[in-house]
Amino acid sequence: MGTLIMTTQLAINGKRLWQSLMDLARIGATPKGGNCRLALTALDGQGRDLVTGWMREAGLTVRVDQVGNIFARRPGRDNSRPPVMTGSHIDTQPTGGKFDGCYGVMAGLEVMRTLNDAGVTTEAPLELAIWTNEEGSRFVPVMMGSGVFARKFPLEVALAARDAEGKSVADELKAIGYAGSEPVGGWPVDAYFEAHIEQGPILEHERKVVGVVTGSLGLRWYDVTVTGMEMHAGPTPMPVRRDALYAASFLLQAVIDIARAHPPHGRGTVGEIHAHPGSRNVIPGQVRLTVDLRHEDAQRLAEMDSQWRQVCQEVARRHNVQVEIKDVQHFPPTPFDPGLVGKVRESAARRGLPAMDIVTGAGHDAVYMASVAPTAMIFVPCKDGVSHNEIEDAKPEDLEAGCNVLLDAMVARAG
Amino acid sequence: MGTLIMTTQLAINGKRLWQSLMDLARIGATPKGGNCRLALTALDGQGRDLVTGWMREAGLTVRVDQVGNIFARRPGRDNSRPPVMTGSHIDTQPTGGKFDGCYGVMAGLEVMRTLNDAGVTTEAPLELAIWTNEEGSRFVPVMMGSGVFARKFPLEVALAARDAEGKSVADELKAIGYAGSEPVGGWPVDAYFEAHIEQGPILEHERKVVGVVTGSLGLRWYDVTVTGMEMHAGPTPMPVRRDALYAASFLLQAVIDIARAHPPHGRGTVGEIHAHPGSRNVIPGQVRLTVDLRHEDAQRLAEMDSQWRQVCQEVARRHNVQVEIKDVQHFPPTPFDPGLVGKVRESAARRGLPAMDIVTGAGHDAVYMASVAPTAMIFVPCKDGVSHNEIEDAKPEDLEAGCNVLLDAMVARAG
Numbered sequence: 001m002g003t004l005i006m007t008t009q010l011a012i013n014g015k016r017l018w019q020s021l022m023d024l025a026r027i028g029a030t031p032k033g034g035n036c037r038l039a040l041t042a043l044d045g046q047g048r049d050l051v052t053g054w055m056r057e058a059g060l061t062v063r064v065d066q067v068g069n070i071f072a073r074r075p076g077r078d079n080s081r082p083p084v085m086t087g088s089h090i091d092t093q094p095t096g097g098k099f100d101g102c103y104g105v106m107a108g109l110e111v112m113r114t115l116n117d118a119g120v121t122t123e124a125p126l127e128l129a130i131w132t133n134e135e136g137s138r139f140v141p142v143m144m145g146s147g148v149f150a151r152k153f154p155l156e157v158a159l160a161a162r163d164a165e166g167k168s169v170a171d172e173l174k175a176i177g178y179a180g181s182e183p184v185g186g187w188p189v190d191a192y193f194e195a196h197i198e199q200g201p202i203l204e205h206e207r208k209v210v211g212v213v214t215g216s217l218g219l220r221w222y223d224v225t226v227t228g229m230e231m232h233a234g235p236t237p238m239p240v241r242r243d244a245l246y247a248a249s250f251l252l253q254a255v256i257d258i259a260r261a262h263p264p265h266g267r268g269t270v271g272e273i274h275a276h277p278g279s280r281n282v283i284p285g286q287v288r289l290t291v292d293l294r295h296e297d298a299q300r301l302a303e304m305d306s307q308w309r310q311v312c313q314e315v316a317r318r319h320n321v322q323v324e325i326k327d328v329q330h331f332p333p334t335p336f337d338p339g340l341v342g343k344v345r346e347s348a349a350r351r352g353l354p355a356m357d358i359v360t361g362a363g364h365d366a367v368y369m370a371s372v373a374p375t376a377m378i379f380v381p382c383k384d385g386v387s388h389n390e391i392e393d394a395k396p397e398d399l400e401a402g403c404n405v406l407l408d409a410m411v412a413r414a415g
Numbered sequence: 416m417g418t419l420i421m422t423t424q425l426a427i428n429g430k431r432l433w434q435s436l437m438d439l440a441r442i443g444a445t446p447k448g449g450n451c452r453l454a455l456t457a458l459d460g461q462g463r464d465l466v467t468g469w470m471r472e473a474g475l476t477v478r479v480d481q482v483g484n485i486f487a488r489r490p491g492r493d494n495s496r497p498p499v500m501t502g503s504h505i506d507t508q509p510t511g512g513k514f515d516g517c518y519g520v521m522a523g524l525e526v527m528r529t530l531n532d533a534g535v536t537t538e539a540p541l542e543l544a545i546w547t548n549e550e551g552s553r554f555v556p557v558m559m560g561s562g563v564f565a566r567k568f569p570l571e572v573a574l575a576a577r578d579a580e581g582k583s584v585a586d587e588l589k590a591i592g593y594a595g596s597e598p599v600g601g602w603p604v605d606a607y608f609e610a611h612i613e614q615g616p617i618l619e620h621e622r623k624v625v626g627v628v629t630g631s632l633g634l635r636w637y638d639v640t641v642t643g644m645e646m647h648a649g650p651t652p653m654p655v656r657r658d659a660l661y662a663a664s665f666l667l668q669a670v671i672d673i674a675r676a677h678p679p680h681g682r683g684t685v686g687e688i689h690a691h692p693g694s695r696n697v698i699p700g701q702v703r704l705t706v707d708l709r710h711e712d713a714q715r716l717a718e719m720d721s722q723w724r725q726v727c728q729e730v731a732r733r734h735n736v737q738v739e740i741k742d743v744q745h746f747p748p749t750p751f752d753p754g755l756v757g758k759v760r761e762s763a764a765r766r767g768l769p770a771m772d773i774v775t776g777a778g779h780d781a782v783y784m785a786s787v788a789p790t791a792m793i794f795v796p797c798k799d800g801v802s803h804n805e806i807e808d809a810k811p812e813d814l815e816a817g818c819n820v821l822l823d824a825m826v827a828r829a830g
Contacts, residue, residue, distance in 0.1 A: 199647050199650045200646075200647065200649075200652070201646075201650075201651065201655050202650075202652060217649060219649070221695065231615075231616075231800060231801070232615060232776065232777055232800075232802065232803065233776070234615075234632060234634070234682065234775070234776025234777040235613060235614045235616075235617070235775065235776040235777050235800070236615050236682070236776070236800060237615070237616075237680075237682075238671070238674050238678070238683070240616050240620065240800075243671070243684075245667060245685055245688065246667060246668070246671050246685075249668050250664075250668075252663075252664040253665075256658070259653050260653050263653070264652060267648060267651070267652075267653065268653070269648035269658075269697075270660055270690075270699075271697050271699060272690060272693050273688055273690050275685075275686070275687060275688050278686065278687050279686050280686045280687055280705040281684065281686060282686050282803075283684055283686065284686060292648045292695060292696055294648075294649060360650065361647065361648070361649025361651070362647055362649040363649070385647075385651060385655075386646070387647065388697070
């Protein structure tokens with residue numbers, strides 16, 4: 001029972017974890033208390049320098065691959081075994097917060113530091129990853145580093161991506177000194193854990209400290225164009241109109257209705273809408289909108305997709321407009337590894353932390369990693385469910401709790 | 416019965432009218448067959464030069480006032496009487512058509528030419544007006560020339576208006592040689608007639624050639640802001656959302672429902688909508704939209720206004736969002752002069768032209784003129800009800816018919 005005694009005695013240093021988060025947050029700090037550290041900018045470079053410095057101080061061996069992913073290894077007793085990995089990202093949205101991504105990296109670092117302090121060596125080596133450009137605010141594809149690692153798209157596509165000013169990922173990696181020489185991926189990973197703020201309101205609402213993430217929602221994105229007839233608002237009687245925006249209003253409602261008909265994990269969102277010509281006294285002749293449908297279950301996501309297409313046909317017929325649907329993106333639901341998810345659940349229980357199963361609606365590096373290694377995530381609450389926002393906030397005690405669960409789960413897996 | 420015989424025998428020259436319209440349309444012609452002759456540009460100056468040349472050839476006396484309105488007088492037998500006036504505008508939308516405005520001016524010119532050919536002198540003098548900047552595409556206020564003439568806003572406001580490049584009306588009038596010396600308005604007008612394409616689909620739909628315009632719709636414009644909570648589309652469950660766009664969809668529908676509940680002349684239009692932050696995977700936290708409500712009856716327009724405000728309150732409460740309404744514009748309905756409207760109706764009947772009463776939903780110089788002189792308008796059909804568009808079109812025989820009605824009505828009024 002030596003292992004059990006060891007893991008229940010170990011505890012991470014919550015103050016040190018918090019301090020590291022606050023120190024990193026000084027790089028690219030924004031006036032409202034957030035962070036602007038866009039991927040591969042000089043500020044991202046400074047953030048990487050700071051964290052890799054801490055990694056080396058913790059005795060970790062740091063490597064950088066060709067897409068700029070950073071890996072910091074802590075040897076195990078048997079270094080022929082593939083590593084138990086954790087990680088996340090430290091790039092941010094233009095007006096992002098201090099915790100999205102950074103928490104996962106700092107929690108992983110704190111796990112290493114805690115094991116150092118306790119003089120514990122695990123059987124398998126441990127690895128801490130910082131993935132390049134998770135946010136995708138400056139360069140697309142998003143989740144770039146983990147995407148190349150998991151063979152979702154080729155390295156060349158990532159390196160050739162350019163920002164709004166025409167600067168390429170390849171050049172910007174060189175400029176900040178993170179164009180590594182190591183091939184991207186292709187080596188075995190025993191398990192991947194990622195700690196993250198929830199970015200949603202469920203844990204806070206349910207008064208839970210730990211979210212045991214069982215998988216990620218599947219997602220379907222559509223671009224929709226409604227075409228009616230552009231006419232003058234004054235002289236055109238109501239019965240003869242072919243008002244594209246009026247027709248679109250029924251599509252807006254259908255997206256919500258469809259999501260609500262698939263509780264609790266159905267989601268439906270129209271985030272963008274543009275009416276043409278966009279003049280106060282002209283009946284819109286064309287409306288473009290984006291649609292985002294999500295569900296954790298592939299079968300039910302397919303039902304939502306089919307209902308959505310049917311609604312589009314009905315609205316087109318009923319309102320005498322054309323409705324065109326373009327499929328933009330389809331990620332199937334990704335269930336995480338039941339064994340690893342179980343370890344997270346058990347760790348929370350053993351520490352007496354209020355926990356609940358949850359799915360992630362947002363994309364994470366973990367979702368890509370799930371295709372190349374057994375994967376699980378640990379969520380902690382964020383204030384009001386708000387993220388991608390300078391006011392993003394989280395409680396030190398919750399961050400500490402989640403980090404302890406990460407510690408337990410990694411040690412349990414690594415032996 | 417000499418007068419009756421004279422008016423039934425007179426007929427305008429449809430080919431000459433059409434040719435004048437086509438000649439004017441060559442100035443600022445666009446590739447798709449439309450016109451771009453923005454107010455007070457060099458092209459507008461060329462158009463004015465062409466038409467005033469025709470006015471002088473027709474023996475009319477041309478004056479220009481301080482806001483650039485052009486008046487061309489044909490003497491009567493009693494020149495102490497105030498003139499019977501007709502007119503419209505020759506400026507266009509950026510991608511406008513050949514008939515909107517130009518038809519009213521060319522029809523007036525054709526009336527003068529027809530009377531010249533027939534050697535007829537009316538008792539009261541006749542006057543043909545070209546109003547400055549009716550469209551408002553380059554300078555606001557719209558309907559600028561007639562607005563100053565009718566004391567709706569001061570001359571100084573009009574002259575100080577600047578376009579997007581910072582050029583003022585005062586300077587641009589000088590640049591094209593139409594900064595006249597005559598004071599604007601303040602002299603009596605016996606009656607004002609304006610012939611115009613309908614800019615709506617009713618006449619075509621009802622297979623009528625002449626619209627007897629009984630007045631203009633009253634109008635209320637609002638800017639509406641719906642404020643909910645901006646959150647991530649993925650992690651946020653449906654029940655906790657405060658989706659500003661979803662709430663707005665009910666406002667969009669209410670605008671249409673309210674207009675339909677006040678047939679046949681109720682109108683409701685949302686022409687602009689903007690969702691913030693406008694990102695595919697973010698629930699809109701704020702939506703701005705414009706609302707345009709119209710009715711010919713002041714009492715019913717007030718009812719529509721009150722229903723609209725009530726709907727906004729209900730939607731705010733039901734969807735847990737804020738709905739702010741800003742009043743942007745309020746034009747009360749303007750009934751035209753029953754005596755003059757009767758003359759238009761009689762002229763159409765006497766010529767055996769299929770005619771119907773109609774209201775104008777669009778703004779016209781005639782709407783301002785109605786406050787300083789008895790006023791009436793004559794509509795003719797335009798193809799598919801389309802205007803403010805390069806494909807705006809009208810049939811030569813309909814334009815001829817409307818011009819004959821204008822001739823009869825003016826001669827009947829002037830004696």
